[in-house]
Amino acid sequence: MREELPFYRRFLHRLGGLTRRQLRFTLMLVGASWGVVREASRPTSWRRTVIYEFKSTLRQSAGGGLFSTLFTAALTGFGIVAQAIYWLGIAGMADTTDSLLATVLVREIAPVLVGIILLGRSAMLSLTQLGQLTIGGELRALQAQGIDPFLTLVMPRALATMLASFTLGVVFSVIALSVGYGVCRLHAIITMPLWTFLYDIVGAMKPIDYIGIPLKLVLSGFLLSLATQLTGLDATRSDTLATLLPRGFARGIMVIMIVNVVLGVAVA
Secondary structure, eight states: OOOOOOHHHHHHHHHHHHHHHHHHHHHHHHHHHHHHHHHHTOGGGOOHHHHHHHHHHHIIIIITTHHHHHHHHHHHIIIIIHHHHHHHHHTTOGGGHHHHHIIIIIIIIHHHHHHHHHIIIIIHHHHHHHHHHHHHTHHHHHHHTTOOHIIIIIHHHHHHHHHHHHHHHHHHHHHHHHHHHHHHHHTTSOOSOHHHHHHHHHHHSOTTHHHHHHHHHHHHHHHHHHHHHHHHHTOOTTOOHHHHHHHHHHHHHHHHHHHHHHHHHHHO
16 A cells, blocks of 8 residues: 655645646756757758758748837837927926937837837747647657757747847837937927937947947847747647647746846846
């Protein structure tokens, strides 16, 4: 007859099981991140199929998300940049405009909005594709043929989304500031040339921002892609798209916010 465990051992067993379940995906994300960095540094990993997947994902995420980024940036420039310049001028705080726009728009708003655009345009598509491959058994068929899904699909998509995040982040910042400048110039709120306006904002950035802002964009795209792809690869037979999509969306939003909050506090 099986001997019953003491209370403290049963408590530790349940606590350990709960901890493992809660940290399982986080540990998967950390391990996959290291795996991508390690494999990407090997020239032998970049075979023709891997390069094709990288280019295809980059075209889909950066090219497909360009219009959404331009439209969102134009709305942000009209609704935030122009309003900030106008009201700070009214309040007699025009001298703080450059530092405020550099801090709020370029460092905080741009990485979050670009991450959300990539989540909807690219990451959820990868989640759907990998989820269907996992649930339908095609992923095991690829492995049986000697094709490594991590090397062929996960690695190039993560790197392509990372590059797309940085590119769209730069485009978003430039367009938002330019649209805000155009609105204010049209209403004669400011009279300086556009290049002087942009130069003043860049000059108002702290030295740490030149590292922190690109790092936010790069890590957001990289971890966002990995989080959604791992959600698809971790699907079980009982999962459907109706259960995978909300799970992947929630994880993607969480990754974006955690990266921006942690790095925002670190570079503050």
